Amino acid sequence: RSGEMAKLTQLIDNEVFRAYATYTTIVLLKMMLMSLMTAYFRITRKAFANPEDTVSFGKGESAKKYLRTDQDVERVRRGHLNDLENIVPFLGIGLLYALSGPEVSTALLHFRIFVGARIVHTFAYMIPLPQPSRGLSWAAGYAVTISMAYKVLKTALYL
């Protein structure tokens, strides 16, 4: 058993894999913050999707008026969905990339740009900043993922 554990520990001891673990955890925690932001806006804007969520604001007809969409809530939800659409590919392709033997410095460059771009994207979406701020930050994360995918296919291609 201790032999097996040693091998697992070696994976997490590898520098590239540790960098992947660190940046992936950070960007997933950032994505999880979107849930809290949605809850915050739903409560402060009194805009809910489920009747059972409005009970504490009154009964019957007086609660029904809180079953509505709010543009701030919808904006956070779009940002959250955009995170899912972009972070899921990073999660999968990034893991395979980390296992494909890149240079530590190259891997760090990829992970840092991706996570930085997603953080900028969130600010650009939530403030919101004028375009093309959001578009460019989205594109930077997208390009990094394509670059990692290219390395994975070059290293591992087996059809």
Add this chain to the structure above:
Amino acid sequence: RSGEMAKLTQLIDNEVFRAYATYTTIVLLKMMLMSLMTAYFRITRKAFANPEDTVSFGKGESAKKYLRTDQDVERVRRGHLNDLENIVPFLGIGLLYALSGPEVSTALLHFRIFVGARIVHTFAYMIPLPQPSRGLSWAAGYAVTISMAYKVLKTALYL
């Protein structure tokens, strides 16, 4: 080749990794059930999003009336999206946590609470149960994921 296979097998033989594999598979299968529930409600409520899905219910104008939203369908879809938003972080952070060398008993506690919480969340959303049932089950899964993220960053941090 057999040497490589042995090493892969050792990964899946590790108890923590086996627990991660088991609970992740269960919670992903649970999430996949949401697709079947959506299809069930779309068909029984006759509420579709695509014109090509309504053809079997009539032609022309008589089919168009089935292109509509239904509150039961929308409820399942919100539950499905909430699953995605919470299970994707568990998938990534949980894998890294399983590789960070936790005690088997601690890891099992994390995985069991998360999967149990997501199952309760689904029942709370679909029945629906009065709040704070759904809110608390969501928070339990969220807290478990934060706890695993803390362990990953403590073990692997490499910025």
Add this chain to the structure above:
Amino acid sequence: RSGEMAKLTQLIDNEVFRAYATYTTIVLLKMMLMSLMTAYFRITRKAFANPEDTVSFGKGESAKKYLRTDQDVERVRRGHLNDLENIVPFLGIGLLYALSGPEVSTALLHFRIFVGARIVHTFAYMIPLPQPSRGLSWAAGYAVTISMAYKVLKTALYL
């Protein structure tokens, strides 16, 4: 350090794992194409969700008319969400399956059907093809994922 790297390289050298890496990368790249298709339809149909995205089309009231939903945009977005709902389980269960020691030929069969089914699903959704094209391609990918989940649970079950 070189010893650790060797071990990581062995993972990516394993044929089943290489096949998983290849097909996962392909299907994630396919999913990423949905973002470009959404952008293409938003721009050509002039249908945006955010006020800051319409500024280049005019100022004030003349820009507001582009804040609208368009059925082509919504169709791509539904296809994208369906990808997320189905590719996320493949990503997680497929990885565990690849580590559970399947025959190379069996694993290739699973990965090829899944990725082929998701590509057919995208064409069936976007053209659109008459049903049950989209339904059957969805079901094929779903069935492959269930089959892999069964193998994972049979190999790794640890509750």
